[in-house]
Amino acid sequence: KRAMARKVINALGGSVRGKKIALLGLAFKPNTDDMRDAPSLAIVASLAGDGAQVHAYDPESMAQARPLMPEVTFHDNAYSALEGADALAIVTEWDAFRALDLDRVRSLLKQPIIVDLRNVYHPGDVRKRGFTYVSVGRR
Incomplete structure (x- = not known):
């Protein structure tokens, strides 16, 4: 599980200090x-x-x-969580996350980085839309 966090950290150049990470799921x-x-x-x-x-x-x-994660800022929807984030990490493979408007996602993120820990998206499709895309066990 900590290796999953390491994927996020590596996607941001090895440090997340001061970075906003949007976690979906x-x-x-x-x-x-x-x-x-x-x-x-x-x-x-x-x-x-x-x-x-x-x-x-x-x-x-x-x-x-909420009681288990007091350090987290919770949002009412995915797009609100993404606003101004340095990266998006998908942690649970909800169907709603498969249906995100990726153009809107890209416009909300500071950097177009998706760390897909559940392989929700096809790498080629996401990269064509201008994202740096990190997934698990595939290229």
Whole structure:
């Protein structure tokens, strides 16, 4: 789980100190509010511990996540979390995140960086839209 945070850190040149990271998906898996053993817990701890400002959105689990992640700024929707972020990290593969308007995503981010920890997107498609794209186990 900490290796996932390392992917985000590496995508930003090795340091997230003072950077805003938008995290989409907090629950253990989509279509639940279950936070038990959720990868987001370790990812948030690592990113915040390294000096990042973590902003997050999840369609179902934010009420359960709030007490577990006091260092996180929670948002009412994905686009709000993305505004002014240095990178987007997708942590839970909600269908709503597959349907994001990528042109809008790019316009909201300071840097067009997506770290897709659930392989929600096809690398070629996202790169064609001008993003630096990091995924898991593929190029």
